Amino acid sequence: MNRNTDRENFIPFARPSIGEEEEEAVIKVLRSGWLTTGKIAEKFETEFAGFVGSKYAAALNSATAGLHLALEAAGIKRGDRVITTPFTFASTAEVIRYLGADPVFADIEEETGNISPDLMFKTLSEYNEREKAKIKAVIPVHFAGLPCSMEEIEDAADKFELQIIEDSAHAFPVKLAEGRYKGRYAGTVGDMGVYSFYATKTITTGEGGMLVTDSKTCYERVKVMRLHGIDRDVFDRYNSIEGSWKYDITAPGFKYNMTDLAAALGLVQLKNAVNFLEKRRAIARYYIETFSQYDFLKIPDYSPEHAWHLFVIRIAPEKLTIGRDGFIELLKEEGIGTSVHFIPLHIMTYYKKRYGFKENDFPESFKRYRNSISIPIYPGLSDDSLQLISETVVKIGKKYYKKAT
Ligand SMILES: Cc1ncc(COP(=O)(O)O)c(C=O)c1O
Incomplete structure (x- = not known):
């Protein structure tokens, strides 16, 4: 059966879990008379x-903001x-x-998709010299939701006087496992x-992001810069008795604030996280249980210290007669949505042109990209869908398995 022709049955790569509580929270804001950044965003x-x-x-x-x-x-x-x-991601x-x-x-x-502390140290020493x-x-990126080796990253930061900005876009909510950060959430180290x-x-809030810090100075700068460099909140300006029309601009800021509509979604989602x-x-x-017996796939180890935003299978090209792209096409024909994380930045036109990168300048990133398929993982994925995805992946792998010669 070609399930792809049947739109109803297509299993999307991702799907948000939005329930009645989210709907009610948004409706409440819609009826409140105040839609943009205000008390709900603050909450x-x-x-x-x-x-x-x-x-x-x-x-x-957004997290980009x-x-x-x-x-x-x-x-x-x-010049920095x-x-x-x-x-x-971009x-x-x-x-x-x-x-x-x-x-x-x-x-x-190779194994985690996270920045290699060894290569990071090497690059820092050579570059700064x-x-x-x-x-x-x-900027360490906690790929797929697995925290980077923060101890080594902090050691490098101490040695080379770096500030650490964690790209935790994938890593909520996940605590760091071992060592000196035990119990702390990725993104707060x-x-x-x-x-x-x-x-x-x-x-999810549809689009949205959150910046966290323990630094009052950074927080205050972020608060001002997220809204045009204005030195006070919009909500105060229009809605409180103390509010007034007066404001000052202290820097050429941006327009990066979150609306109360989005925050209403966020509050309910946070409760369900x-x-x-x-x-x-x-x-x-x-x-992991289903795939671990097949040598045509490489899969991540199970870890509770993982947000499991993505589940990435890597095909072993030496074991199969089809490549990653062919595998994706077959999954699509069977009605299964997938994605690829990531097409590394160094092979993108802009970065190639600006820095003269070649594919093999970052061989692990390139290799991982060539073999990776992100398959559906989200709370609303039904047992039937999960079984079908697993069976289909195995079926394709077996069908295109290279026979020993
Ligand atoms: C690693 C990483 N960083 C940052 C972002 C940007 O997130 P946003 O879409 O909220 O700007 C993404 C988005 O997918 C991402 O994958």
């Missing part, structure tokens, strides 16, 4: 900060350098360029951390 910030154990949280309209504001608050400016991974590096600074890439660890412009900050509430993320995580974990366990 979301307070509750989110409390959840992750951060002193301050700033609600924003959060990363931009974090770098700005960290004082990154034209920021180290990160090429194995990430946002992580583009925000560096927004400020006129340049990304310096260090490749990933060789170049005039020093690397000022690091560095100087600043940024979460995404984009429609496919572990909790742990429950959502349990469901993602159960799906991850099922996939």
